[in-house]
Amino acid sequence: MDNDVKEYKQHLLRAIQLFSGSVSLMEVCGTHTMAIAKSGIRGLLPPNIKLLSGPGCPVCVTSQGDIDAVIVMVQHKDIILITFGDMMRVPGTHSSLQEERSRGADIRIAYSPLDALRVARDNPDKEVVFLGIGFETTTPTIAITIEQARREGLNNFSVFSLHKVVPPALELIFSDSEIKVDGLLCPGHVSAVIGVKTFGSLARKYHKPCVVTGFETLDILEGIYMLLQQLKKEEARVENQYSRVVKPEGNPIACQSMERVFQPVPARWRGLGMIPASGLQLREEFSDMDARKRFDIPEIEEIPIKGCACGEVLAGKITPLECVLFGQACTPLNPVGPCMVSHEGSCAAYYRYIPTKGRS
Amino acid sequence: MTQERILLAHGSGGLMSQRLIDEVFKQAWRNEIMEAMLDGAILQVPAGRLAMSTDSFVITPLFFPGGDIGKLSICGTVNDLLACGATPLYLSTAFIIEEGLPLADLRVIAASMAQTAREVGVKLVTGDTKVVEKGSADGVFINTTGIGIIPADIDYRPQRIQPQDQVIVTGCVGDHGLAILARREGLAFSTPVVSDCAALIQLREIISQYGNAIRCMRDPTRGGLATVLNEIAVQAGVGIHVKEADIPVAPAVQGACDLLGMDPLYMANEGKMVIFVAAALAQSLLNDLRRLPQTQAASIIGQISAETPGMVLIETELGAQRILGILEGEHVPRIC
Numbered sequence: 011m012d013n014d015v016k017e018y019k020q021h022l023l024r025a026i027q028l029f030s031g032s033v034s035l036m037e038v039c040g041t042h043t044m045a046i047a048k049s050g051i052r053g054l055l056p057p058n059i060k061l062l063s064g065p066g067c068p069v070c071v072t073s074q075g076d077i078d079a080v081i082v083m084v085q086h087k088d089i090i091l092i093t094f095g096d097m098m099r100v101p102g103t104h105s106s107l108q109e110e111r112s113r114g115a116d117i118r119i120a121y122s123p124l125d126a127l128r129v130a131r132d133n134p135d136k137e138v139v140f141l142g143i144g145f146e147t148t149t150p151t152i153a154i155t156i157e158q159a160r161r162e163g164l165n166n167f168s169v170f171s172l173h174k175v176v177p178p179a180l181e182l183i184f185s186d187s188e189i190k191v192d193g194l195l196c197p198g199h200v201s202a203v204i205g206v207k208t209f210g211s212l213a214r215k216y217h218k219p220c221v222v223t224g225f226e227t228l229d230i231l232e233g234i235y236m237l238l239q240q241l242k243k244e245e246a247r248v249e250n251q252y253s254r255v256v257k258p259e260g261n262p263i264a265c266q267s268m269e270r271v272f273q274p275v276p277a278r279w280r281g282l283g284m285i286p287a288s289g290l291q292l293r294e295e296f297s298d299m300d301a302r303k304r305f306d307i308p309e310i311e312e313i314p315i316k317g318c319a320c321g322e323v324l325a326g327k328i329t330p331l332e333c334v335l336f337g338q339a340c341t342p343l344n345p346v347g348p349c350m351v352s353h354e355g356s357c358a359a360y361y362r363y364i365p366t367k368g369r370s
Numbered sequence: 371m372t373q374e375r376i377l378l379a380h381g382s383g384g385l386m387s388q389r390l391i392d393e394v395f396k397q398a399w400r401n402e403i404m405e406a407m408l409d410g411a412i413l414q415v416p417a418g419r420l421a422m423s424t425d426s427f428v429i430t431p432l433f434f435p436g437g438d439i440g441k442l443s444i445c446g447t448v449n450d451l452l453a454c455g456a457t458p459l460y461l462s463t464a465f466i467i468e469e470g471l472p473l474a475d476l477r478v479i480a481a482s483m484a485q486t487a488r489e490v491g492v493k494l495v496t497g498d499t500k501v502v503e504k505g506s507a508d509g510v511f512i513n514t515t516g517i518g519i520i521p522a523d524i525d526y527r528p529q530r531i532q533p534q535d536q537v538i539v540t541g542c543v544g545d546h547g548l549a550i551l552a553r554r555e556g557l558a559f560s561t562p563v564v565s566d567c568a569a570l571i572q573l574r575e576i577i578s579q580y581g582n583a584i585r586c587m588r589d590p591t592r593g594g595l596a597t598v599l600n601e602i603a604v605q606a607g608v609g610i611h612v613k614e615a616d617i618p619v620a621p622a623v624q625g626a627c628d629l630l631g632m633d634p635l636y637m638a639n640e641g642k643m644v645i646f647v648a649a650a651l652a653q654s655l656l657n658d659l660r661r662l663p664q665t666q667a668a669s670i671i672g673q674i675s676a677e678t679p680g681m682v683l684i685e686t687e688l689g690a691q692r693i694l695g696i697l698e699g700e701h702v703p704r705i706c
Contacts, residue, residue, distance in 0.1 A: 020689075023688065049688055049690065050686040050688055050689075051690065053690045121555045121630075353631060
């Protein structure tokens, strides 16, 4: 059995290597980026097949201004902030959550938003804020958490929402003439929630093939192979490689919970700028649990980091290796931009897994 | 019934301290050296070189599947001494206890230390206890320091590693790190993951037969296997090339790590050893290791190369080669 799988992978790899045209494919999801780097797929592709990393790491696409706003909140308000671990080290303009914690801010790492509710219950005299971040994959769990807090009548719990949705960013990438993307490996987990229809519309509108792809090495090889087959036949439709998890209609229950709690608003993405209807804000009826409003946190002007090319990397305009800071001034230990911090950031993936410049 | 708990007075140095030492520690650890109750332990040691190692244990939770902080505090220091090529002889221990710790927990921990020490054949010969205010510690912190004697012909050092030497890991990696994470965060998996916490004393008999064909050993605790390999690559000034497919990882650990976005190669182990051995004897050592229950999943995971000094490269299942880097900062689960 194991040997069959191994052989099939090698077979797929050879078929991919035989493709003759010159194409750029984009993997949208950060988990894909990491899996591709870890398995070494990129290095095994011939030079005529380029894999670009897209804006699919929620930490990386969070704008500098939003991170600064969260830091202002923990500096000035007496709160317990609950966050996923990845956010701790992301540098704001002057500080990071990790630094704020060492100065005494009460910042705790959680594995599930429901942990935040437990903290809120255990500390009724403290304000507990959950830092909500992630795409359609994580947002439903936050929505359910907010509804649960409402049902319990927890009045010391709120959410600072940095949630975003993926399709508007892909639309922007497809319509940008500077970015050459011939096909998309669509995010498997996001598709498990929103289904495949949205990607079908994108494929037709921009005439680019899309394949919803899983995260095992075998999935990714199949996804690439399926994209190449479509390109060869000059087709542009959505295919579902990850059908063992992704149903065509997605997960309606998860979508409904998201819609009950959140509404789309324009949001600023690092590197891509303001994108209409790409952010998620708590609806009016939950606005008392919107930490931005509850603590009156102002919008903070974005101050670009000098030399940092995370924006171009996220848009697929350059690879991390083309950034002048990569591996020199910017390393996982001393990250300048978020793509080097996040586990799933393209720069971190390149740095960790590819023997190249900046190493001695 | 109210539970008996540690009070600040237990650390006062007065009657309550004495009672705590008599009833909890001396009771469990009984040996003639400790019972002399001097300001320090007076030891009879054979001539030769001594190895000495110290470690502090600050684990949450104190009790976890596969062990507890007491057992861990013995195994950790014993394994460090073994990695130096030493036969562990004596341990000292120091407790920093948080006010309010149930006395029953402390008793279990002391008994667990005594039992592990007995199994390994080391003596706990001197100790110290301090109590700090509630909130100043997390239950109990334990330090152990150990000494052991190194046979005259043994010289384990990374600098002795040569190209072509083989790298053996004595079993599946990542169990302890995942078991602790799962217990701490209340994560439940269909196959429960148990810490590998163990003193690798059985290893001594085997490795002693291989003398200096064993170049060096290292205990892959914090930072996991990947971190140890990187440390050795730098210290020895060699390249280490390993194969992903040959590194043993329990399916439950691999599955849980995939789910959380973590890597078992960076997760802590508390009962494993990485052994660097001359190529000619690697297979024979592996066969011997596989005969022991503690090390039956041992595997040759790679070899030493004169190329790429200071770097660890891993060959993936697809046949690609990539860097296996050192862990930076905290190892945290992913968001999506």
